[in-house]
Amino acid sequence: MSPRPPAMPRLGALLLALMACGAGMASTADQPLRPIAAWAYPQASSPDPSAPDTKPASHRPDEIVRVSDSPRSYRYGELFGPHSGAADWFPHDHPPLPAIVAHGTVPGAESCGGCHVPDGTGVPATAALAGLPRDYMLEQIAAFRHGERGRSEPASAQMMVKEAGAIGDRDVAQALDYFSRRPFKSNVRVVESATVPATHWQVYVLQPDADGHREPIGQRIIEIPVRPDDYDKEDTHSGFTAYVPPGSIERGAVLATVGSGTLLPCESCHGDRLQGRGTAPPLAGRSPTYIARQLLLFASGQRDSPNAAAMQHEAKQLTLQDAVSAAAYAAALGGNRH
Numbered sequence: 001m002s003p004r005p006p007a008m009p010r011l012g013a014l015l016l017a018l019m020a021c022g023a024g025m026a027s028t029a030d031q032p033l034r035p036i037a038a039w040a041y042p043q044a045s046s047p048d049p050s051a052p053d054t055k056p057a058s059h060r061p062d063e064i065v066r067v068s069d070s071p072r073s074y075r076y077g078e079l080f081g082p083h084s085g086a087a088d089w090f091p092h093d094h095p096p097l098p099a100i101v102a103h104g105t106v107p108g109a110e111s112c113g114g115c116h117v118p119d120g121t122g123v124p125a126t127a128a129l130a131g132l133p134r135d136y137m138l139e140q141i142a143a144f145r146h147g148e149r150g151r152s153e154p155a156s157a158q159m160m161v162k163e164a165g166a167i168g169d170r171d172v173a174q175a176l177d178y179f180s181r182r183p184f185k186s187n188v189r190v191v192e193s194a195t196v197p198a199t200h201w202q203v204y205v206l207q208p209d210a211d212g213h214r215e216p217i218g219q220r221i222i223e224i225p226v227r228p229d230d231y232d233k234e235d236t237h238s239g240f241t242a243y244v245p246p247g248s249i250e251r252g253a254v255l256a257t258v259g260s261g262t263l264l265p266c267e268s269c270h271g272d273r274l275q276g277r278g279t280a281p282p283l284a285g286r287s288p289t290y291i292a293r294q295l296l297l298f299a300s301g302q303r304d305s306p307n308a309a310a311m312q313h314e315a316k317q318l319t320l321q322d323a324v325s326a327a328a329y330a331a332a333l334g335g336n337r338h
C-alpha cells in the first residue's frame with residue numbers, strides 16, 4: 001500500500017475497500033489478453049520495492065493547495081479520506097450535484113464524484129459515466145451487486161462492488177439521472193509512439209518516473225496524467241496522454257469497421273464511430289486503459305452479466321495486438337489524436 005495518503009480513485013475509499021475485501025488475482029494466466037493486467041489493472045503502489053520515485057511532490061496535510069485554472073483552494077488533507085467527498089475544483093463545469101454525487105449518504109456509500117469526478121469524466125482507474133445510457137448503468141450496478149462484474153479482479157473494481165452493495169435505490173436513481181444527462185467530453189489525448197516514459201503505479205495511476213527514463217512501448221497502452229502534480233490533487237481538467245503503439249489506430253479502425261475473420265466489426269453493435277447503440281454503450285473518446293481492461297475482463301469471464309455474452313464471445317477471439325489497437329482507435333475517436 002502507498003505510504004502517502006490515498007488520492008481519488010485515487011483514493012481513500014479505494015484503499016479502505018481493498019483492505020476490507022482482500023481481493024486476489026484469479027489464475028487465468030493462459031489467456032492471450034492476460035498481459036493487459038500489468039498496465040490496466042490499477043494498483044495502489046508499485047509491486048517493485050526498488051521502483052524509482054515518481055513525479056508528484058509530497059504535501060503536508062495542512063498545506064493549502066491549488067490546481068491550474070481553478071479559483072478554489074483546499075487543504076491537501078481535505079482532499080482525501082473515506083468521507084472527504086468529491087474535490088470540486090471546477091463547480092461551473094456542471095449543474096448542482098445530487099447529494100450522493102457530492103458526498104457519501106449512508107454508511108459505506110462514498111460520493112460517486114470522488115471516484116468518477118463530479119462531472120462524470122472519470123479517470124483510467126474508474127470509468128467515465130457522463131453520457132452513458134441510464135439503462136446500461138442500471139444493469140452494471142445490478143451486475144456489481146450480483147457478483148457478475150469484477151468478481152475477484154481487478155482489485156480496484158471491488159470498490160465499486162462495495163459501493164453498489166451500500167447505496168440505496170434512491171441514490172442510484174439520482175446519480176444515474178445526473179450522469180446520463182452530462183455531455184461526454186473526452187479527457188484523453190492519444191499519441192502513437194515507439195517509446196514511452198518509464199512509469200510506476202502510484203495511487204491507482206501510472207506516474208512517470210522522476211528520472212525521465214524512457215523505454216520501448218511494446219504491446220501496451222501507457223496512459224499518464226498530463227500534469228502529474230495536479231492529478232495528485234484530484235484535478236479534473238488537465239486530462240491524460242495515452243501512448244499507443246505506432247500503427248495501432250489504423251489497425252483498430254479496420255477491426256472496428258470491417259472486422260477480421262469471424263470477428264464482428266465493433267461498429268456493427270456499438271454504432272457508427274462507436275457512439276453507442278441499444279445495449280452496446282458508447283466507447284468513442286473513453287479511456288483506452290479502461291477499454292482494454294474491460295476486454296480482458298470479458299475474455300476471462302469476470303464480466304458475465306446477461307448482456308455480456310456477445311462481448312465475451314468477441315473478446316475471446318482477440319489477440320493482444322487486436323485489443324490494444326481497438327482500444328487505441330476507440331479512444332482516438334474522442335478527437336484528441338496527435
Ligand code: HEC
Nearest residue numbers: 013014110111112115125126127137140156157159160175
Ligand atoms: C470508491 C470508488 C468508487 C465510488 C465511490 C463509485 N465508483 Fe463506480 N466504479 C468504480 C470503479 C473502480 C469502476 C470500474 C470497475 C472496472 O474497472 O471494471 C466503476 C465503474 C462504475 C460503472 C460502470 C461503468 C461502465 O462503463 O460500465 C458504473 C455505472 C458506476 N461505476 C456507477 C457509480 C455510481 C452511480 C456511483 C455513486 C453512487 C459510483 N459508481 C461510485 C469506483 C467507484
Ligand code: HEC
Nearest residue numbers: 264265266269279280281291294295307308310311314326
Ligand atoms: C455482437 C455485438 C458486439 C460486438 C460485435 C462488439 N460489442 Fe462490445 N459490447 C456489446 C454489448 C452488448 C456490450 C454491453 C455488455 C454488458 O452490458 O455487459 C458491450 C460492451 C463493451 C465494452 C464495455 C464498455 C463499458 O463501458 O464498460 C467494451 C470496452 C467493448 N464492448 C468493446 C468492444 C470492442 C473493442 C469491439 C470490437 C473488437 C466490440 N466491443 C464489439 C456488444 C458488442
